[in-house]
Amino acid sequence: MRAFVITGPARAEVRSVPDPVPGPGEVVVDVERAGVCGTDMELFSADMAYLRSGHAAYPLRIGHEWCGVVTALGADVDPRWARLRVTGDTMLGCGTCDRCASGRAHLCADRYEIGLRRGWPGALAERLPVPAWALRELPHGVDATAGAMVEPGGNAVRAFQAADVAPGERLLVLGPGTIGLLVGLIARARGVEVHVLGATAASLRFARSLDLEYVWTAETLPGLRYDAVVDASNGEAMPGRALELVEPGRRVVFIGISKEPSNVDSRTVVFKDLTVVGILGASAGLDGAIDLYNTGDVDPRPLVAATVTLDDVAGILAGDRDPAWGDAPKIHVDPRR
Incomplete structure (x- = not known):
């Protein structure tokens, strides 16, 4: 073959x-x-x-x-x-x-x-x-x-579940790549207000084409309450930014992997009483992704x-x-x- x-x-x-x-x-x-x-x-x-x-x-x-x-x-x-x-x-x-x-x-x-x-x-x-x-x-x-x-979708399912956001709450996704966009689409299907932070005009344009309404750059991101942040980017500065942006007492989910080591200040985690979750692999999310696709909740x-x-x-x-x-x-x- x-x-x-x-x-x-x-x-x-x-x-x-x-x-x-x-x-x-x-x-x-x-x-x-x-x-x-x-x-x-x-x-x-x-x-x-x-x-x-x-x-x-x-x-x-x-x-x-x-x-x-x-x-x-x-x-x-x-x-x-x-x-x-x-x-x-x-x-x-x-x-x-x-x-x-x-x-x-x-x-x-x-x-x-x-x-x-x-x-x-x-x-x-x-x-x-x-x-x-x-x-x-x-x-x-x-x-x-x-x-x-299904495999990237399973990763996105796990990331969304780990974010622990309820309908009507606000989720910020860092990085409009495949997994970040799928996280956003899953969250929207579950009644969550989705905000996406990206860097390139092309990626932001595409995110908007999926009817993800709130799409921002670092310069335009509004100072809102973000009930959870999912970092699906590959920028080494973004994990630290996620900790800064999330509402105290809530969750940050890391699923993106940067090429260079990222600096995360554990004092921010402690002083904001955060839960930080890492996601490796789609295993526990595969069935959920198949169901979302089959029902049409996420395309x-x-x-x-x-x-x-x-x-x-x-x-x-x-x-x-x-x-x-x-x-x-x-x-x-x-x-x-």
Whole structure:
């Protein structure tokens, strides 16, 4: 089969690789659609922390946002999975440690991450091996585009839940990228007043196109009460800004990851009596994202600017983007094209 492979910093190619064979408890999925995200770009540029820690190494088969059809079953897999449209969890814990046993498999020290960690091959390929326990069935109301947005949507669900805002309260989202916008759309669907802080004219213009009414720059942000702040940005100064902006006694949620270490003053946390929550991975939010998409409460499809081929991915990772695609933040790949 054909697969996209990063061979070294800023080097990649589409290769012919062996078809995956499902092991016990595994399935093989024919990939319909896969997303490219900022983490993939950092793996391509060699900026991603896993490359420094040894949790990832070249050559890399990336792609952790995906959907497809189950076409092969390993031993001990329930036959009901055959031919179902699915997506699945990226974080694959060992299943035996205390963290896995307590529902924290996404934090397992020995976990694999599809397309990211410890060499588990990713979804920028025609086919993908996945443990059956990690699968989520996609209902008919969730098409291929929305299906490949379940993983970022699951992250956004977790971030919104962690913010603990009620209908009529005010949420500030820092960073109008894919996850930040999804947080905003989920919050709006739940009756929360959503404000978005961004930096570029294009990102702010796109946020407004989603009918997110309150969109600001650092210079125009009003001095309102923000009942929670979600930092979905990659700016190292933004975590500290989030602590400054949030209402005392409320919550700040960190889901964005900056390239450089951010400075957070713990005195601000103490003197404002804040709850600060970090979010790693979509695992506990996947079912919620599927439900939001299936009911139509949130439509993630406008966030996808274009769907390209495997042969186009290297250019995308290098920052090449057709202006005709507009301002939407997400690029999808159809490995069958």
